[in-house]
């Protein structure tokens with residue numbers, strides 16, 4: 001079945017947390033309309049860019065784009081951006097059931113509200129390995145009052161202007177900024193604006209709900225909980241997991257989870273759902289929503305104080321949740337037992353020509369102006385650095401627990417070329433930032449694939465002994481995974497999807513500051529590229545020296 005969507009992307013004033021901001025909407029909304037489809041459907045999104053003076057591109061997060069690598073929506077990697085006034089047709093197949101996302105993948109536009117959810121159901125006659133009465137999608141996000149432009153300019157300025165902590169946490173597009181704070185311009189913040197009434201999830205007593213939770217935060221790692229209700233985790237990034245019960249769910253930017261909750265508490269009142277920032281010592285108030293037991297009024301405040309959530313600095317429960325997730329018996333995709341190539345990726349914060357940047361093995365990523373996919377197919381190899389980035393770092397001389405002795409790095413837009421159909425291991429190695437006693441959480445997202453998560457560890461990865469502890473029995477497959485502070489995460493994937501694929505930290509400012517890489521695999525097998533993805537850089541044809 002073909003599902004056709006007609007979207008208009010534009011700037012509009014919105015007040016999702018009561019404070020007026022120039023937001024990017026789709027058909028007047030942020031989050032944008034949900035894509036609801038069935039496995040095997042073809043999605044056609046007719047996207048009109050009405051941003052007046054800004055380009056746009058949309059990435060379909062978790063959709064592998066098998067056979068359509070040019071539809072991945074990653075500006076500079078798989079397509080030229082869509083010009084203002086232009087209409088672009090995204091067309092791709094959703095080949096697997098599960099919970100996915102879409103969002104802007106150009107500059108820092110995601111931060112402005114350009115995102116939404118994708119829900120793919122099973123083919124007729126097939127059933128999930130768990131049951132529930134109702135299905136709801138909830139996007140968690142952090143929200144800034146500065147525009148994407150102001151943020152991006154600050155990040156690339158000297159002196160560096162950091163984006164700082166978000167002003168609010170949004171639950172399904174709604175939050176609450178304190179309008180009575182001094183210094184807020186008249187008319188900018190209105191606590192009675194219905195746009196910022198808390199999100200209410202209405203439940204019928206006794207029923208079970210599947211909540212499809214997704215995080216699209218620009219920066220924050222989150223903990224989500226619902227007062228008095230345990231959650232049973234059943235799906236992660238489109239894969240069924242061995243069910244496990246949590247009181248609070250840690251969720252990182254780019255991840256999706258399905259949890260089951262049962263409306264089995266005292267039905268004469270409502271309950272708080274609360275979202276707290278973890279991993280950073282944030283000043284942002286917790287995001288609040290209401291679990292509304294029908295027939296109580298959805299705006300009726302629960303009689304209790306909202307849950308405070310876990311301590312921001314406590315890594316142990318976050319690591320414990322990461323380690324607890326296992327593939328569900330009967331839905332295990334067994335990983336290859338060996339790999340053909342191991343790429344160790346040291347994650348560092350650096351200084352380059354006075355700018356603060358992030359690097360992998362001391363190389364900070366820059367997007368080229370001619371998208372890689374077109375450059376490879378049309379033999380425009382002069383448009384980017386041909387020297388590949390390194391497969392390792394100088395581990396003998398790098399103490400991951402301290403500020404690096406030399407914080408300098410270089411920039412490059414070189415790509416990793418993977419041999420088609422080989423198995424690749426990636427070790428994400430975290431380290432200290434340029435601030436003493438500080439290491440951050442980075443959620444890494446791979447385009448075009450799912451990977452097996454083979455293991456997590458604390459400290460420096462041991463090439464000899466740590467692989468012996470890999471889970472090769474029931475590792476979960478995901479497309480986004482955290483590397484915890486001062487820790488490492490080991491991934492394995494098959495380079496079996498012809499195309500060029502980004503792999504990057506899903507923190508929007510970090511990718512903007514160079515925290516990513518690009519993989520090319522089997523590009524000679526990619527079919528004829530549509531001309532609609534062209535029009536920038538050397539894809540226009542003639543290039544004068």
Ligand SMILES: O=C1O[C@H]([C@@H](O)CO)C(O)=C1O
Nearest residue numbers: 162349356433434435440513
């Ligand atoms: O990239 C970053 O910059 C700031 C801080 O390190 C600047 O001092 C921060 O918290 C980041 O994640």
